[in-house]
Amino acid sequence: MIRLAIAEDHQSLIDGIKLLLEYEEDISIIGTANDGEALLDIVRLKQPNVVITDIRMPKMDGITATKNIKKEFPKTKILAFTMFDQSEAVEQMLDAGANGYILKNSSLQDVLTAVKTVYKGDNYFDPNINTNSLDTESSSKNKGLLTKRQIEILELIAQGKTSREIAEELFIGTHTVDTHRKNMIRILGLQGKGELMRYALEKKYKF
Numbered sequence: 001m002i003r004l005a006i007a008e009d010h011q012s013l014i015d016g017i018k019l020l021l022e023y024e025e026d027i028s029i030i031g032t033a034n035d036g037e038a039l040l041d042i043v044r045l046k047q048p049n050v051v052i053t054d055i056r057m058p059k060m061d062g063i064t065a066t067k068n069i070k071k072e073f074p075k076t077k078i079l080a081f082t083m084f085d086q087s088e089a090v091e092q093m094l095d096a097g098a099n100g101y102i103l104k105n106s107s108l109q110d111v112l113t114a115v116k117t118v119y120k121g122d123n124y125f126d127p128n129i130n131t132n133s134l135d136t137e138s139s140s141k142n143k144g145l146l147t148k149r150q151i152e153i154l155e156l157i158a159q160g161k162t163s164r165e166i167a168e169e170l171f172i173g174t175h176t177v178d179t180h181r182k183n184m185i186r187i188l189g190l191q192g193k194g195e196l197m198r199y200a201l202e203k204k205y206k207f
Contacts, residue, residue, distance in 0.1 A: 002027045002119050005048040007039035007065070008081060009057045013104065017052070020108040027115065036060025043069050043076065050077045050119050052102075052111075055089045063092045070097035070171040077118040082126075094176040095149055100124035123175045150187075153180050158200035 004027055008014050014032050021027050031042035037059040043051065051069065055062040066078050080093040080101035090101050099118040102111060103126045110126075117124040149170075156166045163177040170177075185196050 002050055002115060003030050003046070003048040004028065004115060005031045005033070005039065005042050005046070005051045007033040007036065007042075007051070007053040007057060007062070009034050009054055013081075016108065017111060020112060021115075024112070034058075036062060036065035039065050040068055043073060047073065048076065050079070050115055052079045052081055052115070054081045055093060063089070063096050066093060066096040066098050067171070074168075074171060077121075079114055079118055079124065094179070095172055097171045097173065099173055100126075102126045103128055123173055125175075150180050150184050153177060154184065154196075154200045154203070157181075157197060158203070 004021070006014050006017055006029065011034065014034075018029055018032070021029060030046045030048055033039040033042055035058045036053075039051070039053060039057075040060065042048070053062040053065060057065075062080060066080075069076055069078060074097075078093075078098045080090060080098045081104055082090050082093075082101050083104055093101060100114060100123045102114045102124065106114075106126060106128075114124040114126075152170065153166055156169065161169070163174050163181070166177045167174040181193065181196060184190075185192065188196075188199060190196055190199060
């Protein structure tokens with residue numbers, strides 16, 4: 001049984017999702033919230049296994065809520081509910097540990113698919129957002145420079161850790177780690193994973 005919690009500051013969107021899912025025999029909506037603090041309370045009290053959360057919310061945004069949820073309940077799957085123009089926020093959500101994202105103007109059937117996908121342990125990325133566009137703006141502005149998160153990942157690569165082990169240690173998705181690996185290879189002008197490993201070992205925390 002999928003135990004689902006929904007956080008969104010527009011009640012009409014919550015109501016729409018509830019109408020879709022109330023007839024699904026394998027899904028139970030155990031709580032809804034209009035802000036991040038209320039979502040965190042629901043998760044602590046009822047421990048859902050899937051959470052749909054807006055990114056921008058009052059009191060506590062979805063990014064902070066996701067970080068807190070993943071620290072306390074690392075097995076909880078989180079779907080970011082996003083707008084077209086929030087690519088930077090989406091990347092922050094993935095860094096925080098979200099298992100995927102879906103656009104707010106998606107069909108309710110797509111929402112259902114997304115929920116079932118992350119529940120099974122897979123990541124879900126809305127096909128209408130190009131994953132390659134994530135992080136490209138910051139990369140182009142800082143050519144040759146790594147973000148704080150990428151440096152953290154590079155240090156763990158130097159320790160010989162796999163993407164899954166890095167993801168578990170940083171409370172982020174494995175896909176997110178792999179995306180950072182690809183971005184680092186591009187930013188640093190390397191040829192592949194082997195060169196990234198050699199680079200990490202050569203630098204060994206000297207950033």
